[in-house]
Structure formats: C-alpha cells, structure tokens
Amino acid sequence: MGVFLVETKNIEVIDNVVVGNIFGISISGLIESSSNKIINNTVKGNLCGISISLSSDNVVTNNTVKENSEGISLILTGGNKIYLNDIVDNNCSVYSDAQTNQWHSEKRMNYKYSGRIFNNYLGNHWSGYNGSDADLDGVGDTPHKVGKEVDEYPLMQPHSRYTPLYGKSCLVELFSEMGKVSGAGQYEAGSTVVVQISPAVVPKDLFTDYVFKGWIAENGTIVSKSPTYSFTVMEPLSLTASWEVQPSSIGTLVSVGIVASVAVASVMVFLFSKKRGTDRT
Known part of the structure; x- marks a missing residue:
C-alpha cells in the first residue's frame, strides 16, 4: 500500500x-x-x-x-x-x-x-x-x-x-605552563579554529628566557611551530604549548660584554707586556 x-x-x-x-x-x-x-x-x-x-x-x-x-x-x-x-x-x-x-x-x-x-x-x-x-x-x-x-x-x-558535518561538536582544549592561550572551546566539525599563545617569550631569569617551541598534539607530534595556529577541526583535540630555555637578550648582551671585556683586557695586557719588553731593551 x-x-x-x-x-x-x-x-x-x-x-x-x-x-x-x-x-x-x-x-x-x-x-x-x-x-x-x-x-x-x-x-x-x-x-x-x-x-x-x-x-x-x-x-x-x-x-x-x-x-x-x-x-x-x-x-x-x-x-x-x-x-x-x-x-x-x-x-x-x-x-x-x-x-x-x-x-x-x-x-x-x-x-x-x-x-x-x-x-x-x-x-x-x-x-x-x-x-x-x-x-x-x-x-x-x-x-x-x-x-x-x-x-x-x-x-x-x-x-x-x-x-x-553540521551538528557534530568538537572540544578544543589548550594547555600551557606559561603565557596566555586563546581559542579553546566547542566548535562545529569542519570549522576553522585559530589558537594563539601570548607572549611567545617569557623571562626566566636575568640571562635566560622561556621561548615558545610549538603546539604538540596528544600523540606527541609538533603540529605547528607558530604561536598562532589555524586549522580545520574534525575531532575533539588537545594541544599543549611546548617551551624551551634560550639565552635572553640581556643575557646575550652581558655575555657579549664579558667576552668583549676579556678581549680588551687581553689586548691591553699584551700591549703592556710588549711595552715593558721594549723599555728593557
């Protein structure tokens, strides 16, 4: 029928x-x-x-x-x-x-x-x-x-x-030990997501900084080395900001200053020693 x-x-x-x-x-x-x-x-x-x-x-x-x-x-x-x-x-x-x-x-x-x-x-x-x-x-x-x-x-x-992909919701989670992250939340599958961390450089001490290294997925791979990362979300996703320690700009300047000072001192000692040798002659 x-x-x-x-x-x-x-x-x-x-x-x-x-x-x-x-x-x-x-x-x-x-x-x-x-x-x-x-x-x-x-x-x-x-x-x-x-x-x-x-x-x-x-x-x-x-x-x-x-x-x-x-x-x-x-x-x-x-x-x-x-x-x-x-x-x-x-x-x-x-x-x-x-x-x-x-x-x-x-x-x-x-x-x-x-x-x-x-x-x-x-x-x-x-x-x-x-x-x-x-x-x-x-x-x-x-x-x-x-x-x-x-x-x-x-x-x-x-x-x-x-x-x-309408109606499917994906949770994007962001984790970082420092800095401020943005872009976490619920998204419709297929949406474009933009995540960001700021600042990308955080002072550790006088001589070193924490520098942003990349966004790491749950499987351990680095998916982006940029502090701002844009992607299409298909599944729930967790990203962790990775950091590494690098010499700070101040530390670099101090190191350069020390090296320069040592170099100048070495030259002065050399010239002084050479002058004394000339005076004895």
Whole structure:
C-alpha cells in the first residue's frame, strides 16, 4: 500500500523500505498540507516512488529512489527542498510541473568527501548525470535539468559518500605552563579554529628566557611551530604549548660584554707586556 500522508503538517516519514506499490510515499492535500519530511527511506520498484501534490514546503533528503517507473512526481506543489537523495535507475527520474522547488541543500555546508573537507551546497545523485568535477569536491560542475527546474549542485557519487558535518561538536582544549592561550572551546566539525599563545617569550631569569617551541598534539607530534595556529577541526583535540630555555637578550648582551671585556683586557695586557719588553731593551 505504501505510505500516504493526507492533509498533514510537520509529519516525518523516516527509515522505511517501500517496495512494489502504486505509490511508494505520497503527500497530498487540498486545504493545508505542508512542512512534512521524508528522510532516509528506500523507495524501490513502485509505479511512482515519491509523490507530492497540493502540498508545499516539504523536505525530501537522504532517500534512495530507484527502479521505479517514475522516481519523483511533483504536481501543483512548490517550495520543497529536495537534496542528498539517490534518484537512480528509474524509467523517468522526475515528473514535475513546478518551478519553485529547490534541488539542493538550504545552505552551504561543511562535508567530508573522499577524505577531504569541503564547503558547498549539495544536490542529488542522478543516474543520468555525466558532468565533470574539476575540483574533486564531489559536486558536478554543470547543473542537471529536472523538468522545468535544475539541480545546480548534482552529486558525482551516491549520497552515502558525503558526510555532512553540521551538528557534530568538537572540544578544543589548550594547555600551557606559561603565557596566555586563546581559542579553546566547542566548535562545529569542519570549522576553522585559530589558537594563539601570548607572549611567545617569557623571562626566566636575568640571562635566560622561556621561548615558545610549538603546539604538540596528544600523540606527541609538533603540529605547528607558530604561536598562532589555524586549522580545520574534525575531532575533539588537545594541544599543549611546548617551551624551551634560550639565552635572553640581556643575557646575550652581558655575555657579549664579558667576552668583549676579556678581549680588551687581553689586548691591553699584551700591549703592556710588549711595552715593558721594549723599555728593557
């Protein structure tokens, strides 16, 4: 029979496998039907996979719509957000008389693809799309036509290959025996974090200073030798400031002064000794 929503609002259809029906999942209305969500369903082998009619502002995401006679049908509807779906191997991918639906994510998002972090809008994966991907971010360089509309950010691979990073919080902790650190806190995964320590030189005594050596990760590696370190956070992270003792500028001047004084004294002794030798002659 499939899943039918009639005159509904704010209803979620999640985690279903719908196979071999006239309609896989259907949303329809006459008076007030809107703001429903179809999430993470597999809709396969139906006459029509997902049908939305006389209903607006729905969200369709993370679904697999495959091997249906008609993948998605949109009739007298608009304002729907349809993204991160696999719409593949259907006789007809989409039938639509609409022009106001959005075939990509509502905003740019941080996501992980092929081991790298990107920021872009994400559309849908289509079996008929053969565009290129010059920057290898997983998003096609040319739009995919969808009836009277377009998916401006078609996916090169199935949506499972893309990991959106919104909603994942990462704690960044900073430790240092001296100086003042900044940049610690909770960050959304994929965010850019800037950590800093100041000052980078702390006096130890008259002759030596503690000098910042680098930021050390939990595995003991130095990730940056700069007091200001910028990076993309993916997991909770702990960084410790490493310090080393070096001669201070005053200590260096004193050392140079002592060496110079000794050198001058040595020259004076030499000249005095030479003069005495001359006087005796």
